[in-house]
Amino acid sequence: MERPNIAISEEHFPPCINNILNGLSDGRKRSLFILINFLNSGNWKKEQMNEFIVKWNQKNKPPLRDSYVISQLRWYKDREKRLPPNCKGNGWYSDFGACQPNELCGKQNKTIKNPINYSFKSLNPTRKFRKRKK
Ligand code: SF4
Structure with a gap:
């Protein structure tokens, strides 16, 4: 079964x-990288994603410089979709306290390997998804 090609709504976020x-005080730049790749992989439109991320940044303590956020968004604009880092990757979610697995993540994160898979699983818990063929 191929991954769905619809924009993942917030109710399906991990x-x-x-x-x-x-909003965060630690891990803001890593989180920006995660969010860009997560939303991009979750089929969000670029304009929607940019607006969402600029708004999110205002919740950070303190916010990243707008120029930094915008430069990162520009840099990713025309790039191929990339998955966000895997759940267990060193220096990512657990490192700054963002990983707090729930039942769907699975015991000791064994079910879900990547946050985007959580969302696809949440959209349709009974299906097994694989990457869309190019
Ligand atoms: S296990 Fe993965 S999807 Fe679940 S909270 Fe942690 S990083 Fe996110």
Whole structure:
């Protein structure tokens, strides 16, 4: 079964992404990288994603410089979709306290390997998804 080609809505975001969205003091740049790749992989339109991320940045303590956020968004604009880092990657979610697995993440994060898979699983819990063929 191929991954769905619809924009992932916020109700299907995993705990780590929701924690990031609450705003952070540590891990802000890494979170920006995560959010860009997560939303991009979740089929968000560029304009929608940019607006969402600029708004999110205002919740950070303190916010990243607008020029930094905009330069990162520009840099990713025409790039191929890339997955966000895997759940267990060193220096990512657990490192700044964003990974707080719930039941869907699975015991000791064994079910979900990447936050985007959480969202696809949440959209349709009974299906097994694989990458869309190019
Ligand atoms: S296990 Fe993965 S999807 Fe779940 S909260 Fe942690 S990083 Fe996010």
